Amino acid sequence: MLLIKIGGGKDINRDFIAEDIATLIQRGEKIVISVYTDKKAMDIFLMSYAGLVNKRMVASLQKHGVNAIGLSGIDGRLWEAKRKDVVYAVENGKTKLVKDNLTGKVEKVNSDLIELLIKHGYVPVICPPAISFCHEIVNTDNDFASATMAEALGVKEMVVLFEAPGMLKDVHDEKSVIATIEKEKLGDYLPFAVGRMKKKLLGTQTAFDRGVRKVYWGDGRIAHPIFNVLNGIGTVIS
């Protein structure tokens, strides 16, 4: 089974991605797709994201003959999270205790549902939010959730697509792609990681902790995004 994580950037080309997925499925590959968001915004924003981005990915896949089903972590209790009791936020320079923050960490995955859908020919397209053990809708870190999902499903290989050709040595030079990284040395690359990349790096580290053996990072903007990374165009971490 191959887990494919897709970035939320505006230049990500869903059609290119869907085309590759269609080919992989024709070859008998089992696929689970996770649509990325790292926006820690309010409930309503998340909902519209879950509605908008998720359903558009589903429609792109349908166009390529892949019978996709879009699900959030709420549906079928797909992603169950432990809600954070309290979080600290900085407001006007002061650290504040926030008690009504609806975020959580995914601890339990309904892998039965994912396997049921795949067994019957559907491709699940999964996105936040999650549902807490006390039934609240909670925002959650998708990188962490994906790693937890990979473990629950016994996923060994993961594809991560975003708006860059891979891990860059120099963030301003798209040609400075680091082709391979040893997973044990992943931490050494934290200084090269800027912004979102830092989060992706930590997410990948979690994935390895959860049993994943190989992670491909690659460009979600160009044609054949998935075949590119599987053929070594991008960054391969193992």
Next chain:
Amino acid sequence: MLLIKIGGGKDINRDFIAEDIATLIQRGEKIVISVYTDKKAMDIFLMSYAGLVNKRMVASLQKHGVNAIGLSGIDGRLWEAKRKDVVYAVENGKTKLVKDNLTGKVEKVNSDLIELLIKHGYVPVICPPAISFCHEIVNTDNDFASATMAEALGVKEMVVLFEAPGMLKDVHDEKSVIATIEKEKLGDYLPFAVGRMKKKLLGTQTAFDRGVRKVYWGDGRIAHPIFNVLNGIGTVIS
């Protein structure tokens, strides 16, 4: 199998509805839920609706121990629609031909997916948009789609919940509920139907045309909305 249609009004109480559904499921009833929208707005609005209203209904059901799964008509090609080639719109008093209008009529339902989920203990919560035979996301009339879905599933009884206690003789008097209507005489009630109610009436007529034998109309704002209508509080059409 019981098909429950829930209105999109702001006073509809999802928790009350979820409570009744939980009880029905404990009793072994098979349930399919359809969340209502009649807004013919743009794609993005629909998406956020599909995200927001649908997922909140799912979370309400989860809170009551019902393992709901929210799906749009796009997911798994649940609702396949024939896209309307051209529609006519009135703009500044002039009738205009619109060629890029993304609406359609649901003609095919993936009942296998619904039955698969129900068989495995999930309750599907379904909402627009649909997917066209040419893979476009299309807005669709939920009343008509529900009737088509009822036929595909062999549904004989349908519950329709909205922001009124039933079909009213006088729209300004909530006590003027018409308790029973013979399905053959449904057309006679069109003069009493105002606004959305007219659409509901036509939708119910379609449901009867598609093999449904009994339709319950009732109040989605108060406690025990489903048990009320099943016990005759509201309008029973048969």
